Amino acid sequence: MIDLSKDYVNIFSNIDGFFIIDNNEKIVYMADNLLYQINKKSMDEVVGKSIRDIIPTNNAYKILQTGEKQIAKMYFVEGHTIVSNGYPIYKNNELIGAFEYDVFSNIGFVEEFLELVDNVGNTEDVSIIRKSNDHRKAKYAIDDIKGSGKAIKNLKEQIRIAAKSNSTVLITGETGVGKELVAHSIHKLSQRSLFHFVRINCAAIPSELFESELFGYEEGSFTGAKKGGKFGKAEIANNGSLFLDEIDNLTLNMQAKILRFLQEKEVYRVGGDFAVPVNTRIIAATNQDAQELVKSNKMRKDLYYRLNVIEIHVPSLRERKEDIPEIAESLVQSLNVSLERVNNKIERINPDVYPILMGYDWPGNIRELGNVVERAINRCYEGELKSKHFEDFVKKKTFDNTNTFALSGEKKLRDIKIEVESHAIRLAMLRNGGNVTKAAEELGISRQMLHRKLK
Numbered sequence: 025m026i027d028l029s030k031d032y033v034n035i036f037s038n039i040d041g042f043f044i045i046d047n048n049e050k051i052v053y054m055a056d057n058l059l060y061q062i063n064k065k066s067m068d069e070v071v072g073k074s075i076r077d078i079i080p081t082n083n084a085y086k087i088l089q090t091g092e093k094q095i096a097k098m099y100f101v102e103g104h105t106i107v108s109n110g111y112p113i114y115k116n117n118e119l120i121g122a123f124e125y126d127v128f129s130n131i132g133f134v135e136e137f138l139e140l141v142d143n144v145g146n147t148e149d150v151s152i153i154r155k156s157n158d159h160r161k162a163k164y165a166i167d168d169i170k171g172s173g174k175a176i177k178n179l180k181e182q183i184r185i186a187a188k189s190n191s192t193v194l195i196t197g198e199t200g201v202g203k204e205l206v207a208h209s210i211h212k213l214s215q216r217s218l219f220h221f222v223r224i225n226c227a228a229i230p231s232e233l234f235e236s237e238l239f240g241y242e243e244g245s246f247t248g249a250k251k252g253g254k255f256g257k258a259e260i261a262n263n264g265s266l267f268l269d270e271i272d273n274l275t276l277n278m279q280a281k282i283l284r285f286l287q288e289k290e291v292y293r294v295g296g297d298f299a300v301p302v303n304t305r306i307i308a309a310t311n312q313d314a315q316e317l318v319k320s321n322k323m324r325k326d327l328y329y330r331l332n333v334i335e336i337h338v339p340s341l342r343e344r345k346e347d348i349p350e351i352a353e354s355l356v357q358s359l360n361v362s363l364e365r366v367n368n369k370i371e372r373i374n375p376d377v378y379p380i381l382m383g384y385d386w387p388g389n390i391r392e393l394g395n396v397v398e399r400a401i402n403r404c405y406e407g408e409l410k411s412k413h414f415e416d417f418v419k420k421k422t423f424d425n426t427n428t429f430a431l432s433g434e435k436k437l438r439d440i441k442i443e444v445e446s447h448a449i450r451l452a453m454l455r456n457g458g459n460v461t462k463a464a465e466e467l468g469i470s471r472q473m474l475h476r477k478l479k
Contacts, residue, residue, distance in 0.1 A: 041108060041126030047119060049074050049085045084110045087122040096127065100188065100215055162221040162265075164208035170354045171347030175339040179206070182336045187213035192286065194331045195309040197338030200391030203309040204269060206338055210307060211265040219264030222257045227273040234278055236294045239285075245295020258291050261304045271308040271331070272317050276324060282306075283327045306331065341386040341393065349378050351390060355397045356409065363401065370401055373409045376459060379478070380414055383450045411459070418455070449477055 036042050042055040051070045070078050081099040087110050094110040110124035187210050195203045211221045240256030290299040308331050317323035356370050400413040456462040464474040
């Protein structure tokens, strides 16, 4: 039996991912940080239970079978790819258990470590080298998707499910909703995160060049081809992920070649005579209705079915307006950095601003919101964003709403009344810079009544 003293426990509790199992694979001890990571509140929930049941992806039990240590083994838990070391525990030459701890609690740390190792003794600035490889790494993580409403919680759950699989993913959603963030997050949470994440915008590359960009080419295959040829993006993403954004812009001929690539797991370089096997996961995205694209013959039906193994729909901003304050705060923080607002940093957003932002439907989604917030920041040198800094936005949206509002036919009187009332409230809020008291006075109702109607 293993006997733990308080001193040992204090030490163990400060080791990332530390746990001990006995020779029956039962958990004897688990550090608080690992309990938190697997959503357990206390050791009472895990002690005496099999490590295979608590963390099915962990292979520490194999140490008990071989009696040998396991170095730099990867396992996946709750959205993190972890690299760990495990060792057998012997007593009087008898194997009585094993212990394991994290070397890297997140695969992203491995990337940084390997980059530093690659550049030991290199006089070139590491930051410059890192920038040159940025296009092959996932820049965003799931925590970069801001919001805590039901729609975003559901989206993040779908991302975590997709990350555990190697199946193709089709991400749908309007322009500006953050489809690329979803693709980055899937890769970063997956076991492929140690390898390349390669992005291609299918709308940005001329159709005649797309094949050579995706599959590469051999030397002399066409005029202007580089000496020695060139690797294609599909090969660069081998063992990693390839993100095809706006895939609906591809020609039907190119779609057929991508379909073959997906089915055969191999590519033919332009001018090449033999197939190159690749293990690349495809994540595709479109801002169009994929089924309508199939009906209108703009997307091959067989490609649609091949891509749409896992479908993730990213909700529009108007579907999750409750997240706007959190998103706006995040945008302010990132814009402080990108706009180099060191001495004139925006510290906060006045609460009066939120009704202004939440009273609009945002057809351009988060991208449009970012544009509006950045414009307001450029008018602010007070450390706090206020409604007055959004005057241009208020005037434009008031004008747009006034000129575009029209009642559609075939509606009941009750629905028409609600629609007209909603429109009047939005205009009043915009005209009064989000001030509920002034808007209520203008509408001739009490402040409490307006609050209820806003909710």
